[in-house]
Amino acid sequence: MAFRRTVYSLADIASNTSLSEALASTKVVGGSGKNRLVVLGTGWGGFNLALGLKSTLPDDQHVRIVSPSNHFVFTPLLPSTAVGTLEFRCIQEPIRKALGPNGNYVQAKASAVDPETKTILCESTFDDEKFAIRYDRLVIAVGVKTNTFGIDSIREGDGIYFLKHLYHARNIRNNIVDSFEKAAIPGTSEEERRRLLSFVVVGGGPTSCEFVAELHDFVTNDVQKMFGDLLPYVKVTLVEAGPALLAPFEANLQNYTRKLFKKRDIDVRLGCSVTGVEEYYGDGFRFKAKRALLSDGSILPFGTLVWSAGLAPVKFTEAIEGVLPRAPNGRIITDEYLRVKGHEGSIWAIGDAAVCDTEPHAQLAQVARQQGLYLADVLSGKQKDDEKPFKFFNLGSMASLGEMKGIYDGSNVGVKGMEVSVPRIKGLVALLMWRFAYWGRQTSIENKFLIPMHWLKSFLFGRDVSRF
Numbered sequence: 001m002a003f004r005r006t007v008y009s010l011a012d013i014a015s016n017t018s019l020s021e022a023l024a025s026t027k028v029v030g031g032s033g034k035n036r037l038v039v040l041g042t043g044w045g046g047f048n049l050a051l052g053l054k055s056t057l058p059d060d061q062h063v064r065i066v067s068p069s070n071h072f073v074f075t076p077l078l079p080s081t082a083v084g085t086l087e088f089r090c091i092q093e094p095i096r097k098a099l100g101p102n103g104n105y106v107q108a109k110a111s112a113v114d115p116e117t118k119t120i121l122c123e124s125t126f127d128d129e130k131f132a133i134r135y136d137r138l139v140i141a142v143g144v145k146t147n148t149f150g151i152d153s154i155r156e157g158d159g160i161y162f163l164k165h166l167y168h169a170r171n172i173r174n175n176i177v178d179s180f181e182k183a184a185i186p187g188t189s190e191e192e193r194r195r196l197l198s199f200v201v202v203g204g205g206p207t208s209c210e211f212v213a214e215l216h217d218f219v220t221n222d223v224q225k226m227f228g229d230l231l232p233y234v235k236v237t238l239v240e241a242g243p244a245l246l247a248p249f250e251a252n253l254q255n256y257t258r259k260l261f262k263k264r265d266i267d268v269r270l271g272c273s274v275t276g277v278e279e280y281y282g283d284g285f286r287f288k289a290k291r292a293l294l295s296d297g298s299i300l301p302f303g304t305l306v307w308s309a310g311l312a313p314v315k316f317t318e319a320i321e322g323v324l325p326r327a328p329n330g331r332i333i334t335d336e337y338l339r340v341k342g343h344e345g346s347i348w349a350i351g352d353a354a355v356c357d358t359e360p361h362a363q364l365a366q367v368a369r370q371q372g373l374y375l376a377d378v379l380s381g382k383q384k385d386d387e388k389p390f391k392f393f394n395l396g397s398m399a400s401l402g403e404m405k406g407i408y409d410g411s412n413v414g415v416k417g418m419e420v421s422v423p424r425i426k427g428l429v430a431l432l433m434w435r436f437a438y439w440g441r442q443t444s445i446e447n448k449f450l451i452p453m454h455w456l457k458s459f460l461f462g463r464d465v466s467r468f
Helices: 016-024 044-054 075-081 166-184 190-196 206-226 228-233 251-263 315-319 365-379 428-440 445-461
Strands: 027-029 036-040 062-067 071-073 092-094 103-114 119-124 130-134 137-140 144-146 160-162 198-202 235-240 267-270 274-280 289-294 299-302 304-307 311-313 332-334 347-349 354-356 397-402 405-415 420-427
Touching: 036 044, 044 062, 044 071, 044 103, 044 137, 044 365, 075 166, 075 206, 103 130, 103 315, 137 365, 160 166, 166 190, 166 206, 166 228, 166 304, 190 198, 190 228, 190 289, 190 299, 198 206, 198 299, 206 228, 206 235, 206 397, 251 267, 251 397, 251 405, 251 420, 311 315, 332 347, 397 428, 405 428, 420 428, 428 445
Parallel strands: 027 130, 036 062, 036 137, 062 103, 137 347, 160 304, 198 235, 198 304, 235 267, 332 354
Antiparallel strands: 071 092, 103 119, 119 130, 144 311, 274 289, 289 299, 397 405, 405 420
16 A cells, blocks of 8 residues: 655654644554554664564564664674775674564654654655554664764765765775775876875774774775885875864873874874865866865865764754753753653663763763663563663773774773773784674674674785775
8 A cells, every 4th residue: 555645844743733734644554452662773772672572572562663774783893894804794784683573674764753642753765755653662762873063065975974874884985996996097196196095084983093993904905915006195184173082991092092093104183173175176186176174274185084073863853852852962861761751651762862861871882782682671571661770881992993903991891880990901902802892792693604704804815995
């Protein structure tokens, strides 16, 4: 049966009147039964919630997951795929595999929620058709998006890329290969070669630093074999607005990282931000050119700019303003049981999109994962929704820094108020910990087999530089 087309925008449905009209004019699914659980999102929170419910949800209950992405991405390994150390499919898990016999997945974007009628307005990712889904219990795990801080010129495409999803990594990888192939074309000027092979990474967090490290390994181990004459033109610049790289880490590990990057001729610019990007034309340029404008007045021409600085609410979270309580930073406010304030017993929120009013947690993958598993126990009936509050167990922080080196910071391992200090580790041992920990977190046997296989392949035979 075809759904009727509607033309309500997110701005329209932000008001209760327009939302009621939208719901009245769309197909409603979900039936009239009981125990309908709807989960929005397939990220760390939503995916682990689905895994926790797969074998524990009672037979008389039904779970429906709604997300524009039909897979979960193991984001700590995303930078590795952007240069070919790992392949894309070995860090993703299809969401349908995480669902039990009474589970269902819908590929769509949630655009609004009406708590009074317990209805969610959705939009198909294929044809923009609108439809509504009824729920008895709702879990919001929609995550966040990359924050461009209102800079209009920071738009994806033409050399500018984010790094949060698999398609981001694929686009970055293709653009890197394209940049070397363009620079290798006879007749390309030296100035344009320098621009094409200038890589600017914005943000000093783990994702940015790990991507820079992967890029450096790619250049030193693979580019010099296949594009050896272009190696002198390569430049990597890391721009961070704050005073240090890897802000969550202990100072000694920050300094260790900074020294490693300096030794590798990576240009690290601290206390500096990108204020805009502009197109420009150079003498004899054959390809469209862009350059980044920095707050200190300097200019960085680039062939690839990877923006990984800051997080912002997604459209759904913005659209529910006035419907559900939100903090000043846009995150949905919950209590210590992950229940949305004012909607206890019917709506929960987890992951980066949510914040507890009494004990806020950082926007980390390990927080979202633990919240998903905690909520699975609640929703499956193993514990009451107010039996015991969620307690985050900090496992520490770690990062891969290339050249078989890594860092691990165990300064505050454990539950808040009961932390213990684990020795900080750097070098090969930290990298082995990083690899073993993330390999062990894989859900499927396929990925546990494929990931070490690709690590070994990259080490022995190098990374693939094909564009596809």
